Amino acid sequence: MRDPLPDFPGYSLRRAANATAAELSSRLAELELRQVDASLLILIGENPDVTASALGRQLDIQRANMVPLLKRLEDAGLIDRKPLDGKSQGLVLTSAGEEKCKQAQAIIEAFETEMLQRVPEPHREHLLPALYALWN
Amino acid sequence: MRDPLPDFPGYSLRRAANATAAELSSRLAELELRQVDASLLILIGENPDVTASALGRQLDIQRANMVPLLKRLEDAGLIDRKPLDGKSQGLVLTSAGEEKCKQAQAIIEAFETEMLQRVPEPHREHLLPALYALWN
DNA sequence: TAACAATTGTTGTTGCTTATAGCAATCCAT
DNA sequence: ATGGATTGCTATAAGCAACAACAATTGTTA
Numbered sequence: 001m002r003d004p005l006p007d008f009p010g011y012s013l014r015r016a017a018n019a020t021a022a023e024l025s026s027r028l029a030e031l032e033l034r035q036v037d038a039s040l041l042i043l044i045g046e047n048p049d050v051t052a053s054a055l056g057r058q059l060d061i062q063r064a065n066m067v068p069l070l071k072r073l074e075d076a077g078l079i080d081r082k083p084l085d086g087k088s089q090g091l092v093l094t095s096a097g098e099e100k101c102k103q104a105q106a107i108i109e110a111f112e113t114e115m116l117q118r119v120p121e122p123h124r125e126h127l128l129p130a131l132y133a134l135w136n
Numbered sequence: 137m138r139d140p141l142p143d144f145p146g147y148s149l150r151r152a153a154n155a156t157a158a159e160l161s162s163r164l165a166e167l168e169l170r171q172v173d174a175s176l177l178i179l180i181g182e183n184p185d186v187t188a189s190a191l192g193r194q195l196d197i198q199r200a201n202m203v204p205l206l207k208r209l210e211d212a213g214l215i216d217r218k219p220l221d222g223k224s225q226g227l228v229l230t231s232a233g234e235e236k237c238k239q240a241q242a243i244i245e246a247f248e249t250e251m252l253q254r255v256p257e258p259h260r261e262h263l264l265p266a267l268y269a270l271w272n
Numbered sequence: 273t274a275a276c277a278a279t280t281g282t283t284g285t286t287g288c289t290t291a292t293a294g295c296a297a298t299c300c301a302t
Numbered sequence: 303a304t305g306g307a308t309t310g311c312t313a314t315a316a317g318c319a320a321c322a323a324c325a326a327t328t329g330t331t332a
Contacts, residue, residue, distance in 0.1 A: 001179070001182075001183050001186065001190060001194055002182040002183050003179060003182070003194055004178065004182060005175060005178065005179070006268060007264075008244065008248050009248055009251065009252060009263055009264045009267065010156055010157075010160060010244070010247065010248050010251055011175070012264055012267040012268050012271070013149075013152060013153050013156060013267055014153050014157060014171075015196075015267075015271040016149060016153075016267040016268075016270035016271045017149050017150050017152075017153035017154075018153075018196075018271070019270060019271040020146055020149060020150075020270055020271075021146075021150060024146060034288095035150075036289095039141060039147075042140065042141065043137070043139065043141070046137075046138040046139070046140060047137050047138050050137065051309075051310090052309080052310070053308075053309060053310080054137060058137055058139060060151075060154075061290090062290075062291075062292090063308095063309075063310070063311085064290090064291085064292080064293090064310090064311075064312085064313095065289080065290060065291085066310085066311095067310075067311060067312085085298080085299075086297075086298050086299075086309095087297060087298040087299070087308075087309050087310070088298090088299090088308085088309060088310085089309090089310080108144065108146070111146065112144050112145055112146050115145060115146055115270065116145060118269050118270055119266045119269050119270065120265065120266075120269055122262070123262040123265050123266040123269070124266070126258070126259040126262035126263070126266065127145055127262070127263075127266045127267075128143075128145045128148055129256065129259050130255045130256075130259040130260070130262065130263045130266070131145065131148040131149055131151075131152040131263075132142065132148050132152075133254050133255050133256055133259070134152035134155060134156055134251065134254055134255065135148070135151040135152045135154070135155040135156075170317095172318095187280075187281095188280080188281070189279075189280060189281080197319085198319075198320070198321085199279095199280075199281070199282085200281090200282075200283080200284095200319090200320085200321080200322090201318080201319060201320080202281085203281075203282060203283085204318095221327080221328075222280095222326075222327050222328075223279075223280050223281070223326060223327045223328070224279085224280060224281085224327090224328090225280090225281080
């Protein structure tokens with residue numbers, strides 16, 4: 001079939017993102033985590049006592065949508081909340097959460113390495129800076 | 137906030153795809169088209185009498201999910217169906233569909249050009265081949 | 273040619289994700 | 303001290319894709 005779409009960088013960007021996201025998701029599923037979950041665990045691990053709204057701003061997730069996400073993680077015993085003041089609550093990893101986070105990071109790093117291997121050598125080092133420029 | 141995520145190519149890939157998709161979507165909205173719609177119009181334009189299942193295979197969209205997509209385009213008077221044999225039907229652009237398709241292509245090409253401009257010169261030419269390798 | 277397998281278009285359902293609006297409580301700055 | 307902003311939350315709606323199932327038709331091969 002004649003298909004001019006792959007010649008559009010934007011189209012290839014979407015397809016590449018879909019393909020890699022599907023692969024990573026299936027690997028994270030073994031930890032019963034989704035990509036968002038892993039992102040949240042990593043950010044909370046790096047920033048103890050971060051608030052839900054700050055996380056949302058960082059990940060471009062609206063406040064309202066953070067609620068069910070964090071509830072899942074809390075119900076799974078991966079994070080804890082402790083009140084910082086009357087209205088804000090700090091988020092921290094539980095010990096189970098730290099363990100999961102480590103495992104997730106291992107999976108993600110292995111995945112990223114494999115992914116980069118798929119990119120032909122001369123283009124490889126240009127991928128990250130090129131992508132970064134597109135959303136910053 | 138400490139945020140190691142942007143250093144992961146996979147994460148930057150997802151963020152870049154989201155950011156660019158949002159931008160392109162808002163531009164296509166002026167034609168009352170979504171990205172899928174535009175993709176379908178372009179493919180049908182290039183391949184008259186293509187079937188719904190062939191389109192789905194090309195775009196990695198399941199047969200079942202093609203139904204509402206094509207129905208929208210048909211209801212909008214952009215495509216026509218004609219039976220090829222007892223069960224298959226060929227899809228073609230109506231004249232209105234061809235007009236829309238041209239407009240969409242203009243918007244997309246302008247968008248792609250602007251998008252590439254955002255990528256610093258030394259990385260630019262590597263973007264498409266790098267992305268292509270990730271989903272093929 | 274008769275039986276079996278694969279394909280096509282479709283329906284209906286489900287779950288996931290995001291958008292949106294609104295609300296009460298609290299914090300902060302003038 | 304008051305008004306505006308922020309935080310966490312509820313509830314709702316919409317869009318999108320996955321999945322299973324089905325009837326009709328086509329093709330393959332024994």
